[in-house]
Amino acid sequence: MAWYYTCENIKPRRDGIMTLKTLSKITRALLYALMVLVAALMAALFVSGSVRGFLENAYGTADNAVLFYAMLLVCGGIALWILIELAAVLKTVESDPFVERNAAAFVRMGIAAEAAGLVFFVKCFFMFTIMTAVCALVMILSGLFALTLGMVFRRAVEYKRENELTI
Numbered sequence: 001m002a003w004y005y006t007c008e009n010i011k012p013r014r015d016g017i018m019t020l021k022t023l024s025k026i027t028r029a030l031l032y033a034l035m036v037l038v039a040a041l042m043a044a045l046f047v048s049g050s051v052r053g054f055l056e057n058a059y060g061t062a063d064n065a066v067l068f069y070a071m072l073l074v075c076g077g078i079a080l081w082i083l084i085e086l087a088a089v090l091k092t093v094e095s096d097p098f099v100e101r102n103a104a105a106f107v108r109m110g111i112a113a114e115a116a117g118l119v120f121f122v123k124c125f126f127m128f129t130i131m132t133a134v135c136a137l138v139m140i141l142s143g144l145f146a147l148t149l150g151m152v153f154r155r156a157v158e159y160k161r162e163n164e165l166t167i
Contacts, residue, residue: 020093020094024090024093027090028091031083031086031090035080035083035084038076038079038080038083039080041076042072042077042080045069045073059127067123067126068127071119071120071123074119075119078112078113078115078116078119079116081108081112082112082113085109085112088101088105089102098153098156098160099157100154103150103151103156103157106147106150106153107146107147107150109143109150110143110144110145110146110147110148110149111143112143113139113140113142113143114139114143114144114147117136117137117139117143120132120135120136121136124136
């Protein structure tokens with residue numbers, strides 16, 4: 001069962017079980033669940049001694065504990081920010097996604113992802129793991145992707161404004 005768009009109208013044609021509205025609600029629910037999970041994991045760093053003990057034993061963070069926790073908190077904050085921006089963008093999918101706010105949101109998400117990639121890259125010099133290098137690469141590529149989407153959305157907003165002025 002495939003989703004596709006027809007050329008005659010921009011509205012999605014439904015060949016499967018889910019409509020665009022249902023898919024948007026499910027995706028938003030998953031984003032909210034991820035927000036709660038990230039916030040809970042960040043809070044666990046402060047509240048639970050067993051989490052700190054696990055991190056110190058598993059990753060050997062006793063020497064660089066402050067740096068490690070700072071990196072986790074900064075990246076967790078960036079992840080929360082990106083999730084909040086995505087949820088805000090998804091609210092407009094059902095009505096009109098090509099608005100200036102969404103274009104700016106993608107640019108902000110791209111900058112945030114680039115910042116997270118930079119944090120992971122710096123961490124590679126102090127506490128190198130293969131996963132840290134992979135996360136740095138993924139975040140940098142995600143940031144570039146989000147920045148590109150921001151430019152595409154900005155152009156779509158411009159075209160939409162021009163089209164609305166045409167009679």
